[in-house]
Amino acid sequence: MKIIKIASQMQKIALKHIKDGDEIGLVPTMGALHEGHISLIAKSVKNDDITIVSIFVNPVQFCPNEDYLKYPRPAKKDKEICKKNHVDYVFMPSANDMFPSDHKTFIEIKTLQDILCGAFRINHFRGVATVVAKLFNISCADRAYFGVKDFQQLKIVEKMGKDLNFRTKIIPCSVVRERNGLALSSRNSYLSAEEKKRSLNISKSLKEAAEDFKSRDLNFVKKTVINKLKKIPGSEIDYAEIVNFDDLSPANKNTKKAVFAVAVWIGKTRLIDNIMMIKDKGRSGQ
Numbered sequence: 001m002k003i004i005k006i007a008s009q010m011q012k013i014a015l016k017h018i019k020d021g022d023e024i025g026l027v028p029t030m031g032a033l034h035e036g037h038i039s040l041i042a043k044s045v046k047n048d049d050i051t052i053v054s055i056f057v058n059p060v061q062f063c064p065n066e067d068y069l070k071y072p073r074p075a076k077k078d079k080e081i082c083k084k085n086h087v088d089y090v091f092m093p094s095a096n097d098m099f100p101s102d103h104k105t106f107i108e109i110k111t112l113q114d115i116l117c118g119a120f121r122i123n124h125f126r127g128v129a130t131v132v133a134k135l136f137n138i139s140c141a142d143r144a145y146f147g148v149k150d151f152q153q154l155k156i157v158e159k160m161g162k163d164l165n166f167r168t169k170i171i172p173c174s175v176v177r178e179r180n181g182l183a184l185s186s187r188n189s190y191l192s193a194e195e196k197k198r199s200l201n202i203s204k205s206l207k208e209a210a211e212d213f214k215s216r217d218l219n220f221v222k223k224t225v226i227n228k229l230k231k232i233p234g235s236e237i238d239y240a241e242i243v244n245f246d247d248l249s250p251a252n253k254n255t256k257k258a259v260f261a262v263a264v265w266i267g268k269t270r271l272i273d274n275i276m277m278i279k280d281k282g283r284s285g286q
């Protein structure tokens with residue numbers, strides 16, 4: 001396994017692999033790797049000749065009041081995890097290499113970037129789309145692996161890929177959870193034991209919502225989750241929305257395949273989670 005720290009060097013190596021006929025898989029991450037990331041890596045190792053894991057805490061996707069500086073950066077442990085999981089290259093660029101002070105170009109995904117998390121994290125998805133586009137170009141990836149855990153991010157990257165004719169195929173990967181249902185996240189490390197216990201109610205309420213969605217109307221499903229989330233001590237809801245699976249537009253009574261997406265503060269930690277919900281055949285939800 002090789003550690004590459006410079007974008008131009010990574011791209012040169014990737015181009016050589018393409019010339020040799022290798023297929024490249026990219027797993028973009030911000031590090032503090034856990035089983036969720038490892039599931040993406042495992043898919044790439046299985047599908048692709050070469051697996052590149054990027055580890056980059058991307059400054060342009062953080063708002064000024066967010067946790068950019070305190071975001072966990074256990075570089076040594078991350079490298080060990082990558083090695084153990086048969087990664088070929090870990091790409092760990094500096095912020096200055098990726099976004100030097102004269103960087104001027106940003107990608108916007110109209111509408112999709114302004115809803116759900118985008119309504120609370122101004123310029124977040126513009127930063128995500130821009131770094132992902134750069135990583136696609138640097139890695140020359142045939143496939144890139146994204147977790148459904150960040151559902152809006154996945155949809156935005158898919159839309160960007162389609163609209164801008166990127167050749168990189170986006171591979172969605174299902175959410176890895178603790179046995180108790182909590183979605184794995186690098187930010188879970190901010191939670192105290194008590195907060196972690198409380199946050200289990202997020203995935204639990206979503207799981208129950210997916211059951212309710214089969215037979216109850218949207219209002220009931222949404223209100224039930226909001227009430228449950230409000231009851232978590234120290235919680236504050238940023239949003240709890242039911243949207244269409246395909247394009248994140250607001251769901252209505254005819255929606256058959258939806259996603260219930262939430263962002264909830266537990267103390268000082270902001271957690272996101274979502275669940276896919278499918279209507280029972282023959283029911284309209286009325």
Ligand code: AMP
Nearest residue numbers: 029030031036146147149150175176184
């Ligand atoms: P991050 O390091 O949080 O930016 O995440 C890097 C990639 O890993 C993103 O595509 C995430 O959606 C994905 N990911 C994060 N947590 C999980 C999880 N619990 N299950 C599956 N994928 C995940």
